[in-house]
Structures are given as C-alpha cells and as structure tokens.
Amino acid sequence: MKMLINVPETVVADALRGIAAAHPELTVDVENRVVARRDAPVAGKVGLVSGGGSGHEPLHAGFVGPGMLSAACPGEVFTSPVPDQMVRAAAAVDSGAGVLFVVKNYTGDVLNFEMAAELAEDEGLQVAQVVVDDDVAVSDSTFTAGRRGTGATLFVEKIAGALADEGAPLDRVAAVARQVNGASRSFGVALGAVTTPAKGSPTFDLPAGELELGIGIHGEPGRERRPMMTSGEIADFAVNAILEDLRPTGPVLALVNGMGATPLLELYGFNAEVHRALSERGVPVARTLVGNYVTSLDMAGCSVTLCQVDEELLRLWDAPVRTAALRWGR
Amino acid sequence: MLDTDFFRRWMTAAAASVEREADQLTELDSAIGDADHGSNLQRGFAAVTEVLEKDAPATPGAVLTLAGRQLISTVGGASGPLYGTLLRRTGKALGDDDEVTQAQFAQALAAGVAAVGQLGGAQAGDKTMLDALLPAAEALATSFDGAAEAARAGAVATVPMQARKGRASYLGERSIGHQDPGATSAALLVEALAATATATDGVDA
Secondary structure (H helix, E strand, C coil): CCCCCCHHHHHHHHHHHHHHHCCEEEEEEEECEEEECCCCCCCCEEEEEEEEEEEECCCCCCEEEEEEEEEEEEEECCCCCCCCHHHHHHHHHHCCCEHHHHHHHCCCHHHHHHHHHHHHCCCCCCCCEECCCEEECCCCCCCCCCCCCHHHHHHHHHHHHHHHCCCHHHHHHHHHHHHHHCCCEEEEECCCEEECCCCCCEEECCCEEEEEEEECCCCCCCEEEEEECCCHHHHHHHHHHHCCCCCCCCCCEEEEEEEEEHHHHHHHHHHHHHHHHHHHHHHHHHEEEEECCCCCCCCCCCEEEEEEEEEEHHHHHHHCCCCCCECCCC | CCCHHHHHHHHHHHHHHHHHHHHHHHHHHHHHHHCCCCCCHHHHHCCCCCCCHHCCCCCCCHHHHHHHHHHHHHHHHHHHHHHHHHHHHHEEEEHCCEEHHHHHHHHHHHHHHHHHHHHCCCCCCCCHHHHHHHHHHHHCCCCHHHHHHHHHHHHHCCCCCCCCCCCCCCCCCCCHCCCCHHHEEEHHHHHHHHHHCCCCCCCCC
16 A cells, blocks of 8 residues: 555654644644644633544644634544643643633543543643534444544534634533534445555455445444445435434535545535435535545545534634635635 | 562563554454554553653552553553553552552452443443453452463453444444454453563462
8 A cells, every 4th residue: 555654653743744834824733743823822712622533634733723723632543632732732722711622422532531621620721521423323322432523523613613713701612512513413434445554454345336334534344334326325325314313493504525535526426416315305505515624544435414503503604714624704 | 579670570561562462453453443553552552661761660559650641641542541541540559569469469450440441431241451351350369370361361252242332332233253452452461461470480379
C-alpha cells in the first residue's frame, strides 16, 4: 500500500506542521498536539474544545476558528487524545467563561475527556461536556458502548460555536449542543475498507460486488454486508434507517458526507438521491452540506446525517463561520 | 517479599513483551476494532520504561502509580485510561511499603481490576480485558504461573463471545469468532509478571 507519508510514527505531527504552514490564523502546538484559534482566549466567550482520533480530517482541527471550535486536540490515528492534551487545550482557550468539551461517543474519547474534565476542574476551570451519539446503525442499550458519534459532531460544533460567539453562558451553550445532538441521526455505508498507516493494509476485505451497511468512522466493518446497491437504493436505505429513529416534524439540515475516498461527483449524485428520498417521505430540507467533513482515512463510502432544526438552530447554523474547512458569511 | 525492583522489572518485561507482540495485537484489533492496539500500547510502555528509569520511584506502589499515570498521558484511546487505571489503582492499594507480600499484591491487583470494571462499565463476559484480568487476579493469591495461565485461558475464552463494550461492540454478532485484543494484551502483562517472578529467587516457591 502506497501512502504519502514519511514513517507511520510521525503522520500526525507531520500533518500538524502542514496545518500550521497553511493556516497562520491558528496556533499549532505540534509537540503537545493542540490546535487553537490564534486570538484565543476571546474575552467573555465560552471556549469550545473538541478532539478525537486523527484520520477524520477535516474534523477536528479543520473546524477551529471564529464561529466554531476554539481548539482541537488530535490523537493518534483513530485513537482518542490523552487528557493532558485536552487540559492544555481548555486552558489555552478559557477566558474565565468556561469550556465545553464536544466528545464523540467512543469509549476512549469518553474516558479521556472525563479524566480531562476532572483535571481541568482541579485547576479551577469550569467545564461542561456534550457527548455526541447520532449513529442509528448501533442499537443503543445498556449492553453496548452506545451509539457512535459521527456526522452530527459537525452540526453540534457549528451551532454551539455560533451561540458561544454570541456570548451565551456555558450552561446555555451546553444545552443547545445537547439539543442538536438529540435532534440528529446518521447512517453510513462503506464501499471499501480503510488502510491505517500503522497497519499498512486494509482493515477488512470487501469484495468488489459488495458493500458494508452501518459503518462508523474507524475502519471497523458495519453491521451487515450486502450485494452492491445503486446510489438511489443506498439513499433509500440510509434515509429509512434514520427516519425510523428520527421522526422530523419540521425542516432538517442534511449532511452528505464522504468518508475520504469517494469523489464529489459521486457524493453530489448521492445527494440528489437523498433529497429525492426525503422529498418522497415528506421531509423538507432547509440546508444541505456535501463534502468530505467527517472522514475515515481512505475509506470509500458516505454517510447521511439529518438534524431537525427550529428557527433558532437554523439561525445559528447560518451564522458566520471562518475555519479551514467550513466558512461562510464573512 | 516483592520489592521495588521486582515491580520495575515487571514493567520492563511487560514493555518488551508488548513490543514483541505489537503486530499480533494490531492484527487482532483489525478484525474487530481499528487496528491500533499494538502500536498504542507499544508507545505507552516505551514511555513507562523511560519514566521509570528517569524518576526511579522508591516503592512498589510508586512504580505502578507512576507507570499508570504515564500510560494515561501517552496511550490515548480506551487502553490508556483503562490500563492506566489498572496500574494506578493497584499501586495506590499497595500503599507506601518498601516490600509487599504476594497476598498483598494479589489483593491490590484485585482492587485495580475492580477499578477498571467500574471505569469501563464492563463485567466478565463482555469480551474485554476483564475476561483475562479477573481470573488472573483471583489466581494470583496462590501462584504467579497460575495467574498467567488463567489470563491466557481468559483471553482465549473471549473468541466465542459477542462484544458488549468498546469499539468491537459496534459489530454486534460479527464480533463473535475473534479473540479480544484487550484481553490478549492483558494476558501478556500477566505473563510478563509470571516471567519476572520466575526470574526472581524465592518468589512463588
């Protein structure tokens, strides 16, 4: 497997040096692995800190900037960052108004952020957490690790980030972040496996004529394998899976997300099918985002995330944002 | 009696074992996880060896507490907090004694294992490191070699289980038929412990 890397051990540090070179508006601490907006801490503003394994780019560092995250801490590939990073990130962006941790529901992320929250509070920081768990492919019960956090992370970070920019207090920012998570659901499919730099070969075999349904963002296989389907059939399957769980009574935000190796030509075609499927089921789409936002290295495939919005959430979604990967309005 | 040097040598042996088996752990993890268990633990235990040399903690408890803190700071993922908690809580339970008996150690390890269960919300049969650690901690009261055997058997016993915790749980029934990488690395740790005891006169006689 050919990869554009030096050695597997330095892929994350190398990428961070590249982010630093491309984005002078960010401070990039390569050694401690913290990416923050250069103007942090912003007086009176709640800090938003997210993080998780690397390999999901542009998540998370690509969403650092005005209107979204204050800082991100990238871990090793597909591995949660460590508490020390999170505490550093929180301290770097805290203006005294407190910090919200946006945590994807994976055992490692949850455990490390919990430890970090304790350590940060010991240092006198006010910390709240929101755990994102939007993936309907996982049946949630007390006997599993619970639903994975995937595409809704972007919705949570954008909307909570806009609210924090307006100067809302920590408890309010946290409440809206939880509201967005509660109103969001995702479903993903893979047309191919992932090759991690550490392993150097695909994490599972997926024959040419088959696809995996219900995948997450870490190269693990999904819940089910089927013969390859058309874009329209996949859209119907994903939308049905989401709407079985989320029964929107109003307009939704739609994210048609590429997993890393699927070109925009295919993603736009798939988006047309998602819109058709939603329209057939009477679900109006307020805004749509198409692209590679919450990826899984070189996985071929896509995910759909829907979030039911009210007027305030839509206003916060439309608010200006200026980050490496998401920017509009200013 | 087990002295500070014993615990330092255990950690060194564990690091060597993880280094040797890293590829196998990653291979097991690629079947039901995300193919990084070996490389993550390798990084963490290399850091443990380094910090133990530099800081030279003075008691058995301090060795394990420091090693645990170092794993939390370097491993990430679920393995960092879980293994970190295992060693930290075992270390804390050992207290400030310069030397500890095997029985004291077995009791402390059981406390560490219980803390892991609490942190991860897992129990026996969930296809996690606990399936190796729980029987090992129980067997340690009588025998180091028995603990190693119990851990290895516990790891193998995870093959037919369906994962209910951690990333493997997302596969549901598809997690059945694969040995759990966490239980496997836990068995390596206990095997390194038994090997350290064998290399130490007067232990496990």
